[in-house]
Each structure stands twice: as structure tokens, then as C-alpha cells.
Amino acid sequence: MCGRYTLTPEQKKIQAEFKVKPGHYVHEPRYNIAPSQPAPVIVREDENVMKMMKWGLVPYWAKDPKIGFKLINARAETITEKPSFKTAFKKRRCLVPADGFYEWEKGQGKRVKIPHRFVLNSGKLFSFAGLWDIWQTPEGKPLETFTIITTSPNELMKPIHDRMPVILHKEDEELWLDPGANENALLSILKPFESELMEEYEVSIKVNSPRDDSPECVNPTRNFPEQEPLL
Numbered sequence: 001m002c003g004r005y006t007l008t009p010e011q012k013k014i015q016a017e018f019k020v021k022p023g024h025y026v027h028e029p030r031y032n033i034a035p036s037q038p039a040p041v042i043v044r045e046d047e048n049v050m051k052m053m054k055w056g057l058v059p060y061w062a063k064d065p066k067i068g069f070k071l072i073n074a075r076a077e078t079i080t081e082k083p084s085f086k087t088a089f090k091k092r093r094c095l096v097p098a099d100g101f102y103e104w105e106k107g108q109g110k111r112v113k114i115p116h117r118f119v120l121n122s123g124k125l126f127s128f129a130g131l132w133d134i135w136q137t138p139e140g141k142p143l144e145t146f147t148i149i150t151t152s153p154n155e156l157m158k159p160i161h162d163r164m165p166v167i168l169h170k171e172d173e174e175l176w177l178d179p180g181a182n183e184n185a186l187l188s189i190l191k192p193f194e195s196e197l198m199e200e201y202e203v204s205i206k207v208n209s210p211r212d213d214s215p216e217c218v219n220p221t222r223n224f225p226e227q228e229p230l231l
Helices: 011-018 067-072 086-091 168-179 185-186 226-231
Strands: 005-007 030-033 038-044 048-055 074-075 093-098 098-104 114-120 127-134 142-150 199-200
Touching: 005 038, 005 093, 011 093, 038 127, 048 074, 086 093, 086 127, 093 142, 093 168, 168 185
Parallel strands: 048 142, 074 142
Antiparallel strands: 005 030, 005 098, 038 048, 038 093, 093 127, 098 114, 114 199, 127 142
């Protein structure tokens, strides 16, 4: 799964990397984005635009927005079948910009789950394949939400978790946003990202709290010697 991620660059760098105009918001560097929180996503309108949406998909037909807490991820293998995702897959695909994500290791004899951060070894920004939807509140206000698609793990991820988010190659981002794209072509890019293009490292247990969104969350644990006995 993907339950936390980071987007630490300034807003201008994100806009330049993805060649989009900003929406009506200001993005501050984020070191620990958690479900139910707002985050930038890129969608296709007349052009590619970046908008702020809540993480946790609330389908347009939902009776209760709390369903979003259960729909932070969508499995690539079933998105054409699940009612929560199949319409969004056809009509509302998005890019979720990131520069890293977290996963937790639960090893034998360890008192706490140890977080690991996964990044591209190039240090560059990337995007997750995402879906989004619009739900109308009882007051008639639109609520825009998104989910991150996951797939089977690559060799780097396997020792930590049995799922990983779908990271898109740059050349596939336009395809993912293309409203006329062929379904089989779209499904073909929902696969594990190459291990050799990634790296991972253990980080501070500060990231275990969604309330902690400080730069210390992304630091390697060697910068936190007081935690070494837990490892």
C-alpha cells in the first residue's frame, strides 16, 4: 500500500517539473502527507492544471464521505472492476506529485514498526498514478478527492511490504492523463517501478505520527542516535 508520502520541493519547482499552472492555493514543502489531508494533484482540463484535493477517494455516488478513509489506495489489478474505481479510471485519472514515500517494516523482536523512505536515486520528482472524483456535500458544495494506485512490489520493496505505489515514467504521464487513451495501454503501465532506479533508507519514527510534518521526518536514522537501540 501507500499510506504516507513526501513532496518537499517549493511550489515553483513542482510547477516547472510538470509544466502546469498553479491552482488557487499555496503549496508548502510537505514531509509527511497522510490520508485525509489535502495535497496537490495534476488533472487534465483544457490543459494540465494542479489542484488541491483530499487524500481518500469519495466516489460521486457515495452516501457517506467517510468511505474515503478506506479508499486511500486502489489496486491496479481490480480498478476496472471495483465500483469505487472503475468510473474514475475511465474518466478521472490524475498524477500525484511526490519525491518519496514511506513504508513500515515490522521485524521480529522490534518494539515498533520501522519506517523506510523510498526515493528515486536520481533525486528527481516523480508522480504516482492516481484517480480522482467529485462528491457533492448535502449543502451542494463539491468535495474533490483522490486515491493512489498500487501494484505488486519490486525487489527493493519486497523485504518491506507486499505492495507499492505505481510510479509513472515521465513518458507515460501524458498517456495517463489523456482522456482518449486506450484501456489496455493504460493498464500496461501500472506495473512495479524498476528497483535499480530507486533507493531506500530507514528514517526517524517521527514519521509515525501524521501530526509531525517536519524536515526531520525524511532524515536517515543515523541522524537520530537515540533511536538506534530500537533497530
